[in-house]
Amino acid sequence: MRFIEKYGTHIIVGLDLGGQDVVYVKQDNSSPLSPSEIKEHLDKLGDQLFTGTCTLPPPNRKNRDHKFKVPEAFNVFDAQVTQQSLQGMITPVSCKERGGNAAASDHSEWLLTVPTMPDAMNFKLVPITSLLKGVTGVGFLSHAINLYLRYENV
Known part of the structure; x- marks a missing residue:
């Protein structure tokens, strides 16, 4: 968290x-x-x-x-x-x-x-986990982020 x-x-x-x-x-x-x-x-x-x-x-x-x-x-x-x-x-x-x-x-x-x-608009986003390819434990972080997004934005 x-x-x-x-x-x-x-x-x-x-x-x-x-x-x-x-x-x-x-x-x-x-x-x-x-x-x-x-x-x-x-x-x-x-x-x-x-x-x-x-x-x-x-x-x-x-x-x-x-x-x-x-x-x-x-x-x-x-x-x-x-x-x-x-x-x-x-x-x-x-x-x-x-x-x-x-x-x-x-x-x-x-x-x-x-x-x-001008105003900033149409943001292009990638998951932060894309920076961590090949790093041990990235799957756990990805899962934690998915849970966070699912339950924090209710």
Whole structure:
């Protein structure tokens, strides 16, 4: 246990630097939209957001009736999907940036800040036991690490 706490279980052998801009939408369980329809609409929404043709309102903005307002970005949905029916299918959209300046006003502006403010992502890891090939007792360490990972991360 002391070995694992001191040295860890894996070694970083590579990583990517850069930025990532992700759109999150949660679909309500009662939504009649199929996964392929949601994917198609999210692709259109992403294209609109990332080209700057559409922006999201401030989080949790309410309309005059004090109901949460569905972002205008969802105009990509078919005309038969009304504002009221969409309200029960989709919860508010949120975007999350990794790397770059998150305070940038839109995707194009944020993209320009990524080279000067990159984030580490997509870590490539190998088990620490790979350094100990041929060392007596490496099997015991490997077994201990597997048990640690199984029961400590519950």
